[in-house]
Amino acid sequence: MPTVLITGANKGIGLAFAKSFAVDGWKVHACCRQPDKAVDLKSIEGNVALHKLEVTDGLRLAGLAREIIDEPIDILINNAGYFGPRMPFGETDYDDWAYTFLVNSMGPLRMAEHFVEHVARSERRLIVNISSKMGSLSANESGGGYVYRSSKAALNMVSKSLAIDLQEKGISVIAVHPGHVQTDMGGEDAPVSISKSVSGLRKVITKVTEADTGKFFNYDGSIIPW
Ligand SMILES: NC(=O)c1ccc[n+]([C@@H]2O[C@H](COP(=O)([O-])OP(=O)(O)OC[C@H]3O[C@@H](n4cnc5c(N)ncnc54)[C@H](OP(=O)(O)O)[C@@H]3O)[C@@H](O)[C@H]2O)c1
Numbered sequence: 001m002p003t004v005l006i007t008g009a010n011k012g013i014g015l016a017f018a019k020s021f022a023v024d025g026w027k028v029h030a031c032c033r034q035p036d037k038a039v040d041l042k043s044i045e046g047n048v049a050l051h052k053l054e055v056t057d058g059l060r061l062a063g064l065a066r067e068i069i070d071e072p073i074d075i076l077i078n079n080a081g082y083f084g085p086r087m088p089f090g091e092t093d094y095d096d097w098a099y100t101f102l103v104n105s106m107g108p109l110r111m112a113e114h115f116v117e118h119v120a121r122s123e124r125r126l127i128v129n130i131s132s133k134m135g136s137l138s139a140n141e142s143g144g145g146y147v148y149r150s151s152k153a154a155l156n157m158v159s160k161s162l163a164i165d166l167q168e169k170g171i172s173v174i175a176v177h178p179g180h181v182q183t184d185m186g187g188e189d190a191p192v193s194i195s196k197s198v199s200g201l202r203k204v205i206t207k208v209t210e211a212d213t214g215k216f217f218n219y220d221g222s223i224i225p226w
Pocket residue numbers: 007008009010011012013014032033034053054055056078079080081082083103130131132133177178179180181182183184185186187190
């Protein structure tokens with residue numbers, strides 16, 4: 001049975017990923033900060049193991065990695081993300097910016113460092129970092145968004161370096177943009193439904209080969225320039 005580990009699986013895109021993989025018969029390690037309150041996640045039928053995980057907590061990551069040491073992880077999905085403060089130029093909250101980096105940029109690398117051997121021992125050997133087109137330098141035509149944009153741009157660089165460094169272990173690493181999606185983060189007026197985003201991303205993930213490592217994919221399968 002293939003296995004996927006998903007961070008931020010209690011709602012939004014992460015929850016939809018958990019449902020989608022569980023329906024297809026995967027073993028799902030679903031991580032969230034407050035499992036007690038994760039009602040939707042708990043209602044998913046299938047082989048779903050819930051884990052309490054705050055991605056900025058290195059000790060907890062190490063603990064979870066030890067708890068499931070014997071389990072290969074075919075796909076690690078670094079989905080947990082935080083938009084950060086929505087403040088215009090001149091009103092930057094530097095503490096919240098630093099926290100946003102801890103979650104969006106450092107969280108996925110911490111996860112990769114702790115779970116690299118679980119992924120290396122699997123059949124699929126894939127790490128998927130949920131990034132954002134807002135982290136693309138070349139796609140930035142509207143400015144602003146310093147905090148979120150820079151945290152995802154940093155994640156893109158982390159993804160690229162990881163792709164190169166983990167090639168010798170046969171692990172592929174991709175960054176993906178889920179679209180502007182109807183979640184708490186994306187807002188209810190966003191143009192892309194959660195199901196359209198996640199079914200598109202599932203197709204992208206299924207098609208990825210070692211030749212694609214280090215690429216940045218849109219949810220429709222097209223490549224996004226860095
Ligand atoms: N929605 C969009 O339009 C859009 C566009 C581009 C990229 N993305 C990316 O897609 C991913 C999923 O976002 P979403 O739209 O599904 O947003 P969402 O509904 O706000 O969900 C975010 C998830 O991340 C979790 N999370 C936040 N900080 C965390 C932390 N420190 N440790 C562990 N979990 C944490 C949240 O947990 P809590 O419930 O405990 O807060 C929640 O499960 C994010 O990486 C986001 O940046 C979204």
